[in-house]
Amino acid sequence: MTRRALPGVLLSCAVAIALAGCGISDPDAAPPPARTTPVAHQPTSRPPQSATAALGGERGLLVRFARAWFTYTFATLPAQQRELAALATGSLARQLARNGEADLQAQYVRVANLRSDGEVEAIVVRPRAAAIVITRERLTTNGQTQTSWDIYLATVTTTKAGLRVVTWTPASSD
Numbered sequence: 001m002t003r004r005a006l007p008g009v010l011l012s013c014a015v016a017i018a019l020a021g022c023g024i025s026d027p028d029a030a031p032p033p034a035r036t037t038p039v040a041h042q043p044t045s046r047p048p049q050s051a052t053a054a055l056g057g058e059r060g061l062l063v064r065f066a067r068a069w070f071t072y073t074f075a076t077l078p079a080q081q082r083e084l085a086a087l088a089t090g091s092l093a094r095q096l097a098r099n100g101e102a103d104l105q106a107q108y109v110r111v112a113n114l115r116s117d118g119e120v121e122a123i124v125v126r127p128r129a130a131a132i133v134i135t136r137e138r139l140t141t142n143g144q145t146q147t148s149w150d151i152y153l154a155t156v157t158t159t160k161a162g163l164r165v166v167t168w169t170p171a172s173s174d
Contacts, residue, residue, distance in 0.1 A: 070137045074114040089164035
């Protein structure tokens with residue numbers, strides 16, 4: 001609130017208090033008549049999707065995307081990239097689709113016992129800002145496991161196909 005608006009608000013409050021009285025009533029006065037006319041019920045108009053549902057939808061999409069991001073084996077990399085591309089839109093979807101094609105072409109280079117999995121630990125959906133996704137990921141190669149906490153910044157948009165991830169940017173580094 002600006003300083004110029006504050007006196008106007010205070011004046012409005014003072015007038016409202018003066019018009020309402022000081023809250024003292026006459027104990028001998030007759031009670032106000034009971035209201036006998038029914039009040040018409042006004043239907044409330046709801047947006048197609050409530051704010052809570054929108055957050056749940058965005059949060060659910062980010063959980064699916066994050067799980068697909070860190071859950072793979074060498075053999076499932078092409079399918080993983082296609083799944084990620086299906087959950088994304090725009091340049092991110094195109095890049096993920098290209099990665100899936102490259103993974104198919106690179107099948108002759110085999111990494112022994114590559115496996116990645118993890119958990120989504122937290123998602124902070126922020127209005128008008130990128131969501132924060134925190135994951136704990138485990139990468140196992142040749143029997144050696146490395147665990148890391150990773151932070152991603154993600155943006156989501158509504159498309160004709162529903163909610164899709166627009167950006168997925170690593171915000172943490174080792």
